[in-house]
Structure formats: structure tokens, C-alpha cells
Amino acid sequence: MSVIWILVGFSVFVAVSFLFLFIWAVRNGQYDDKYTPSVRILFDDEKKNITTNQTSGNNVKGSVDYGNANDQVR
Amino acid sequence: MMRNAPEENIKNCFHCGAPSGEMPISHDGKVFCCNGCKAVYEILRGKQLYRYYDFGEHPGVTPSISTNAKFAFLDEPNVNKKLIDFSEDGIVVVSLRIPQMHCSSCIWLLENLHNLHKGIFYSRVDFLKKRLLIKFVENKISFRQVVELISSIGYEPELGLKESDSSHRTKVERSFYLKIGVAAFCFGNIMLFSLPEYLSSSTIDISSRTLFGYINLLLSFPVVFFSGMIFFISAINGLRSKAINIDVPIALGIAIVFLRSAVDVLLQTGPGYFDSLSGLVFFLLIGRLFQNKTYDNLNFERKYQAYFPLAVSVRRNGNDTTIPITLIRPGERMIIRNNEIVPADSVLMTGIANIDYSFVTGESKPSVKSVGDLIYAGGKHLGSVIQLEAIKEVSESEFIQLWNEFGAIDKIKSRLLTLSTTIGKYFTFGILLIALSTAFAWWLIDPGKILDSVTAILIIACPCALALAAPFVFGTTLRLFGKKGFYLKHSSVVEALSKTDMIVFDKTGTITHTERTSIRFNGNSLSKEQRIQVASLARSSTHPLSRSIYDCLQVRDISEVTNFEEVEAAGICARVGGAKVQLGSASFVGAKSPDNNIKQTSVYAAVDGNILGRFEFENVYRDRLEEVLGNLNTSHSISLLSGDDDGEREKLKEIFPNFSEMQFNQSPSDKLSYIKSLQSKNRNVIMIGDGLNDAGALWQSDVAIAVTEDVSSFSPACDGILNAYAFNDLDRFIRFASTAKLVVYWSFVISFIYNIIGLYFAMRGELSPILAAILMPLSSISVVIFSTFVTQYLAKRKGLL
Structure with missing residues (x-):
């Protein structure tokens, strides 16, 4: 029967870590805007421009970096 | 992917989708309705932001024509420090309200501002709040330039003094999510540790049962003292203002369950009712969440600052x-x-x-x-x-005084869910009565069972399901209305609506279209040259009538206008291509004065002294007005208040049902006292109006509804904002409020049935924790499901879905 003590301890630990993740997410503002992210995720990563610059080696990976946008897309 | 099909877009502007009229501007194989739209296209194309057009057809917004000096005030440090959120080391953070954003293209473009200017390095949209957060480097781009840049692509921000409540609201919302999350966490885990109790008791030894009991006790602390705190606070507030609201029996229930269970566990007399307790709090919080749905982008308590x-x-x-x-x-x-x-x-x-x-x-x-x-x-x-x-x-100015006077008091508080409050009162007394008589009965039979049975009664009678009925019915109704263009400040407004028996309409802008006055040209039909002449002249004036005339003529070839002259309150004249063109009153152009019985506004047009005819302006009433009024008249009395003269009385008499009262030439205070006089006759009044001159009447009325063409723009303090296009459904909305109230009553009946079953066991002192753990969530869930689905079903049947 003593194995149950270990299991209880472990399950409480796992559950509490998820609770803290949730608290962190709320504090972090992830629950403030519940709509825009659903649109944002559908934007394709920026491709090379349509008219100029055909060299594809320069294809910027994941350049829709909203947190740290920069001017690399030309 | 490019959409290179100018043929299909030949009629509509490539940028904004507006009809491009007779003389479209062609550029780059695309068609534009105006130079503004073309300019935006040019900017975006030049900066490789062409993909803006890939997310949807015609995503654009026509930029408003603005002069250079328009945002000059943003260069003043004491002005812009009021707008900027944060500024340090040359990096400025500012949050702007942009009412124009409406689609995913808008989000994409506004989040790619860094491609337009290197100074802006971060921009992020909160679509529902219509806010854009921008971070920029001050010495690369000034705040004024940022605003001008955004305006130039059609998204002119609404610059007003900070509404401080938005950050407060975020805080309240976050703490609410935390409360729900914690309650859900504890609920789940307590159920897990209660599982042995649900099963046959012999399989688990005594020591682990005690352990599980203590763990449950521990887990229930945050449920009661963190998540459940709002019910205690609300109950205490209610008692302080000498009202027994629905939260009083709830708080009582939570407290009793907690104490009884704690005692049970500590004395090892039983497993306690922790699972019921945490489930109860969790469901109640979900109900609160549902009830407190708000429209982030709307502001029901507009201060004048938002407009000034x-x-x-x-x-x-x-x-x-x-x-x-x-x-x-x-x-x-x-x-x-x-x-x-x-x-x-x-x-x-x-x-x-x-x-x-x-x-x-x-x-x-x-x-x-x-x-x-x-x-x-x-x-x-x-x-x-x-x-x-x-x-x-x-702040001392006349209208602002009027405004503040009425905006200051929060009406919603005084009538928060009156239905539940009434029920709560009777319910509390009823339960106490049952508890006392049960105690008395056990005292006669077996005094040892008094405590058991009394606490069990208070536990099982906790009106969780009762408290959930109104939030879910009214909350669902609020959402359904919102989808149709009728936005309520709070779900309690639905209840208030169901009690009204009188509707007072304002005239201008409420039952008439504000932007659509019908213009009829009375005279010989104009030649193309005459049209150009009149349109060119009309375009030179900023007067709204001139603008309407210009819009109605639909001419794009504008001739040069010289010697422009404006005679106030009379008309305008100028030379257009050698001819003297006049627009104005009859006497101004030298026309014969019209018959006196013509009440509508008219503008005469003349070229070189020849009178071409007159433009007649008429109010356009909303499309289904007569039908709406007819339907409402079965349940409500209707009256009309108008600040204008009675020029349209006869026409209105035809539209309004018989016996409806009409008052003309009403000042703001007349309107207010009219509402007051109705209320002194015990009428429950809905006031439907728009401008500030209705603010007093709106405030005084039992339910205030503001009609507006653009919901995110200005409207006075009110309980509901009705989008002008939804005016045609007004009768359905108001009638559905009464239906919703009926559904609440039915839900009450269901919840009472569960309560009676529970009370039967509780009075006999036989309420086992497992029975409570089944009965209580079951009653809550069935009430929630019933109220939500029945409301939806009825809405569908009444054509509101």
C-alpha cells in the first residue's frame, strides 16, 4: 500500500506544476487577447517578394517575428 | 499568390472596395475610387507590403483627407506625454486606439509597420479592443510622424485622453481567470482523492483515507479563501446595503460545507463534502464569467474626453x-x-x-x-x-456639465440582477425556516441528529443552480443580440428590458438615417456640363448640404473654381469655367419663393442667373420603422420626442401607431422631465436616442439605448448600443427579453426539483457526501444546459439566430 504515497506525491507534483504554468500564463497576459492570436497564426511566413530579387537562398526563415521585427525582408 | 484580375474588379476600388463611380482612377492595372486609396496602394507597393491585398478582397480603408497641421499638437511635449505609455532611453511605447481595423489584412499590415519605417520596431494588434501597441525609436521617428504614417495608410488613430479603466479591467479579468483556474485545479484533484469514497470503502485502508481527507482539506483552502472569496464579499456588500442577494445563501452554503467537512476530517467522522464544495465554486465562477461578457471595443460610459x-x-x-x-x-x-x-x-x-x-x-x-x-x-x-x-x-462648459451630471452615477449597480435578488431573499428565509423546523423535529425525536441534518440542509439547499439560471439565460441572450448588432452593457439589461412597458423615441438620427438624407432634384434634368459646374461649386464648400449635393451628382471631372464667395446662411457662388454658378436659398439665387407648405430644406441652383431647379432634402426613415413600431405597440406604449419643429408631424402620424404621443421642439431638459413624468406614473421606460441632448433622458430612463451608425464611435452613456442596421430588429430584441425571463423561471423550476429531492434526504439526516457530490453538480449542469439551449432554440424560432 505504501506505493500509493509515492504516487500521490508525484501526481500532486505534476498537477501543481501545471497550475503554476497556468498562473504564469495568465500573469504573462496570454489570456488578455483571446482573438488576435488566432488570426496571427494563419499569416504565412513572409516569402521573397513577388517582383524583385529571385535568389531563393536568401529566403528568410520565420521572418514574421512579431516580437523582434526587423528589416531583413527586402 | 497574386490576384491579377483587374477585369473582375472593374467596378470596385481595388483598395477599399467602394464603387469607383463614373470616373475611376486607373493605375497599375487596378481601379481606385479616389486618390487617397491610390496613395495607400502606392505606399504599400513601394514598401513590399503588397500581401496586404492577399488576405481578403478590398481590405483597405480610405484615408481621411488631412492637413499637415492636423497632428502638429503631438509635437508639444505636454500633450504627447499624456498619450505615451512609457518612454526610456529613446524608446517610446504607445498604445493607440484604431477603430477602423476590421479584418485580418488590417492586423497583418499594422503588425508589419516596421516595413514602412525603420524607426518602428514593434507593433502588435489587440483586435477586439481595437488597440495597436507600438514601440519606436524616438530619434528615428517622432510620435507625430508615427501617427501621420498610420493615418496615411488609412488607420487614423483616435487620440483621446487615456481611459484609465482599461488597465484596471485587464487586472480584474486576470484575477478572475486565476480564480477559475485554481478552482478547477482543486476541483479535479479533490475528485481524484475522493474517488476511494465513491468506490467500495473496504479496498482502501484507513491510513490512506485519512491522508486523502487531509489533502482534500488542504486543497479546499484556496477554493474557499481565494476563488470563493468574491461570493463572501458580494454577500457582505449586499447585507451592508440591507439587501439579501443571491450570494448570501451561496456564501452561507460555502461556509457551512467547508466547516462541516473540516470538522468531519479532523474528527475523522467522515470524508467531508469537499468535492461538492469545490465543484460548486467552480460552476458558480463559470456562471460569473459567462454573465460578465463585455464588449471590449465598446464603451458605454463615454466621457466627453473621448470626443474632444x-x-x-x-x-x-x-x-x-x-x-x-x-x-x-x-x-x-x-x-x-x-x-x-x-x-x-x-x-x-x-x-x-x-x-x-x-x-x-x-x-x-x-x-x-x-x-x-x-x-x-x-x-x-x-x-x-x-x-x-x-x-x-x-470642465465648466454647459454641455460638459450636463454630461458629467448624468454620466457620474453608475445605474447598473442599483439594479444588478433584481430577479435573483428577489429570489435570494425568499430563498434564504425559506431555507432557514426549513432548517429550523427540521432541527425542532429532530430535537423531539433524536437530538443527536440535529447538527447533521441542519448542516446537510444548508449544504444541499445552496442555490447554485438557481444562481446559474439567470446568468446563463441572460448571458446567452446578450451574445445573441450582439451577433445581430445590439450590444448590451451587461446581461442584467436583458432583465431590465423585459420589465419595460413604454418606449420613447428620439427623432433625428434615431428613427431617421443620419447619413442618408434623400436628395431629389426638382427641375429640368441637368446637362453634363451643368452637372460639372454645380458639382465643382459644391465641392468647394465644406457645408454639409454642399457635400451632399456633390455626392449625389457623382461627377469626377471637376472644373476650376474661381472667385469663390460664401454668403453665410444664404449660399455660395463662384465662376466655373466662365459661367457664374450659384447654390443657395431661393432669395440668394433670385428664385420665386416656394409655397409656404413646403417644409423640407431645399437648395436652389442657378447658372448665369438661370434657375436650374432646386435640390430637396428629406429625412429618410429607417426601412422597417412602421412595422417595428406596430409590433412593439402590442406590448409597449410608444411616444416620440423631437428637438425639431413639427414640420413632419403629418408624415410621422402615418408611420406611428394610433394614440402614440408626439412632442416637438423639445429641449434636453424637456425630454428629461417628460421621462420623469412617465416614471411617476409607474411606467418603465426605454429611451432610444442618440446625441448628447438625449443624455439626460437616457440617464433618467429605465433602459437607455443609443442608436449609432458606427458602434465604435461616439455615443452617450447608455445601457445598450444599437447598431443602426439592427434597428429593423428592434421589436424582436425587446420582445425576446420577455421570453428570456420566462426561460429563467423554467430554470428555477428545474433547480427547485433538485433541491426538493436533496432536502428530502437532508431532512432525514441521510445526505451522504457521495449523494451530494452527484446531486449538486447534476443540478447545476442541467440548469446550464437547459437555459443555454432553450434560449438558443427560442431565439432561432423568433428569427434572432
């Missing part, structure tokens, strides 16, 4: 500077340009003012003022530059 400019140009010692309007003192010399709003009551010093009070009175015809006249704050000046001397501070 931030700053005004003043002349001090011969120098022009810009100061925030809060610093205006009596005697200040203000300079007001075309399309600017007069921020304080003042006297006109130079120039001729043409003041549009439509914001204040709802009346769209501007009034003309000459030197020495008093001009009230809130009027918009149309025409050339004028100088005013302030006679009052902004």
Missing part, C-alpha cells in the same frame, strides 16, 4: 502655441480651424463661425454665428479659421 480634441491652438502675446484643453482658462484666445471642435464655451472674436452641433443635439444643419455670439463647447466648426475667447474652462 486633446489640444487646441491658442494665441498668447501674439505667439501661437498648442496647449492641452485642460489648461484653457477664461480669457484664452483660441484658434479653431476647419473641422475642429470648440473645446470650451466661448465668444466669437473674429471670422464667421459655422457650427455643427450634431454631436450635441443630433441636428445636422450647422448654425451660423457672427462676432460676439456665444458658442457652446462641443460644436464642430466648418469653414475658415476663427478666433474665440474662452469664457469658461472645459
